Amino acid sequence: MKYLELLPSDAKTLKQSLSAIYHNDGKKEEIDLSYSKISQITSDNYDFIFSHKLLNGEALILKNITSFLIIDTGFFRYIRSKKLNLNLKGKTLQIGSPLINATVTVSNDSAYFYVDNLVNSVYPLPFRDNSFDNVIISEILDYDIIREASRVLKNNGKGYLIINAFDGVRPVEGIRVLSIRFNIKFVRELEGFWIIEGTKKN
Incomplete structure (x- = not known):
């Protein structure tokens, strides 16, 4: 085993x-x-x-x-029914929790009721370099995922890190993680989530 x-x-x-x-x-x-x-x-x-x-x-x-x-908090807390509207333009990739509609989502079969285009993957992401206009990393704080998100994002593309405002993770932790590959533009709270936006570093 x-x-x-x-x-x-x-x-x-x-x-x-x-x-x-x-x-x-x-x-x-x-x-x-x-x-x-x-x-x-x-x-x-x-x-x-x-x-x-x-x-x-x-x-x-x-x-x-x-x-x-x-x-340790029990079995899967997973999917919230809440969806966020970020008014994104262009092709968007979402990694993690399916919080945004009309995206290609890298997640797990547990999420298939909540998204249209689901890709089961972990690392590396199965997409070419510079494939997306926007990348949303929802409820994941991992340097490898941030690097992969940057790789598949077009130059000057936007990256968003979304974390639950009530899960005990401070937004400064998200800023630290996202800033390894993104220039941070703003941080705001929306419907119980911290939204950290950045543009891809060249």
Whole structure:
């Protein structure tokens, strides 16, 4: 049996996970997650993953590499019925929780009732460089995902990081993550979510 345990147990997001213990038929191996997250743990499929609290988008993405995800706050908080309207123009990619309509969404089968064009993927994203006018990263704080979002975004394209304003994640954490590849333009609260907008760095 193969399973993964994300540590430390008091982390609130995948970004705060510093390591993981990979259990494979009685053997243990520690995986360092201090510099990258998604790319380090997606090289294999797991029977299940034990995790601390995750953002909804993070849980949906991890569900692509395991059939069973156990979170300390209970089973999947996943999909909210709330949809946000950002009035976006052009081709838009959404990664994580399906909060925006009329997009191509990279998520998990659990989200298929909520989106029109669903792509099951984790890392790397299955799109060519400079393919989208906008990229929305909803409820995921991960450097690898931000780098991939930047790669598939056209030059001067817009990137949006959306996090729940009531999940205990401060907007400054989102700004830090998004700013590795995006120039931050503004931050605002909309219908219970922090919207952090940036343009792709050249």
